Amino acid sequence: MPQVVEVHNLQKTFRRRVRGAGVRGILRSYLHTEWHSVEAVHDLSFAIEQGEALALIGPNGAGKSTTIKMLTGILYPTTGEARVLGLVPWHERTMLAMNIATVFGQRSQLWYHLPAGETFDLLARIYELKPAAYRERRAELVRRFELEPLLATAVRKLSLGQRMRCEIAAALLHRPQILFLDEPTIGLDVIAKQTIRSLIGEMNRNEGVAVLLTSHDAGDIERLCKRVVVINQGTVMFDDRVSTLRRRYLRRKVIDLRLRDVDMQVPVLAGVEVVKAKGYGLKLEVDTDIQPIERAVAALMAVLPVADITIEDAPLEEIIAAMYRDQADSLRMTATPALADGPHGS
């Protein structure tokens, strides 16, 4: 399969002016400018094949959005190389834009006071779609994304989930070869998240659109991607199949319970640990290797008066901490024989 994205040793450093506190500090910073460098992306390398869905995950400030902005040509890197569809994004941005699409979960490309259909018409002009091809594509996306009842409503009156469906449909109008999604499910409720995930998955499978997805939510990655790159502080921590990530780091799930009674006795279950119990609230962590999540839930539901339940993956910060622990362990393993060799050396 040809590679649609190739990234080699990409690096981006932002320079920020340091301003002192108080009037004196501000005046001093005018006389003597100090700069603070933030390395948002550090020596990043990866590739995406045609039709592949790759997840780029990491905590806040990991460099995910900065990477997407460099790959779409919006930001110039400090050093390193990247090619997207064979083009250098920051030099050939306009041509690249004709062939890719970007959706930023926290921004909107739709005209706020107008119905989404008006933005669709504008995008058809901007992406130079032939009228007949546009009408056909629009009808197809409206049907797939169930947008018919939304198209005549001003964007400001749509819910976040409805708006996000329109945003993604708008991005797909020109049949991009790569879809860059930056936190597309941020702020959405569970149902809306599922809808967005299944729509993106469908487009990836049926149309062969390569997807680069950034997210905080491990659920997005598990349901959409086969491969995952985890970055933290701009550096790659993990680049492997999602199944490997799941086996190694996503085996722990968090069950949050809201009970109808206080001070209830929690049943003892293998692989289930009480993290917090206060008043009506109960938080448990389940090691799914030992106790499958559905069995743990069934056992808890059988004995506890449950008013509400949510199941979440362990937070990304915890997964990354586990990755650091693994790295430290493997470094120790390689360092030990070397130390042991010391006294016997020449």
Place this chain on the structure above:
Amino acid sequence: MAADRQALRRPGGLLLTAGKVWAVLCITLRSRLAYVGELLLRTLFLILILFTFTQLWHATNLGKNVLVATGFTIQELIWYLVFTEALMLSAANAREIEVDSEVRSGDIAYRLGRPLPYPLFHLGARLGERLLRFGLYLLVGMVVALVVVGPIQLSLAGLWLSCSVALVSFVGDWIWTFAISVTSFWIEDTFGLHLLYRRALMILGGMLIPLSAYPEWLGHIARALPFQYLVYYPARLFVHPDGQVWLLALGANLAIALAGLLPLLVIYRIGLRFVSTQGG
């Protein structure tokens, strides 16, 4: 194996790009028309200004001397003011400049990632907004002037001469405003620069009174600078239509627009390297 470059779609030529700018202009117009109430509310300020100045001119009791000093009667001065106020109020004020807020909010990521050059997107959007505001302010201003000081000899030719120059001046004004805005790629807040430019246009362009009424020393300065062609000349043509003056004003405005293109492109090209939209 790398992707095939030959199979990629390429953006079209000049005609298609002009069509895109036109589409942005139209959608901006429709978007602004969604709030007619807000637009009408803005005209209250114009009505207040016109009423105040009418009273002021009468109170100073300049009478016939006005004609001698400025070449305009009191009625013509008020109609002149209608046109200059419509010109100035229709421009985005320093706080409304979108490039700054797009850089701060990160929305620039969408605008830059389109197969339509970022400056041209803004040209379409700003022209759409300005044409709508200008038309509305001019209409309301003319009604107010009619009620307060009565009619002057206006002709369709005068309206065409002044509005055609105004239209070219909008493009020139936008080019210079955008060149200032683009510096926000690295200085983030361009409010001060915009304020300076707008105030220079107001004072040295002859917004409140024609340049002929300026004290000699200020008149010399104003006549040596290009601001007069953006404000004074279109308004003068509105009140005193003249083919020769129209040619001069149109040529000057075209020169202002062309002269601004080079700094705009240079600042934009350099600025792109400094775009800093860290974070989601």
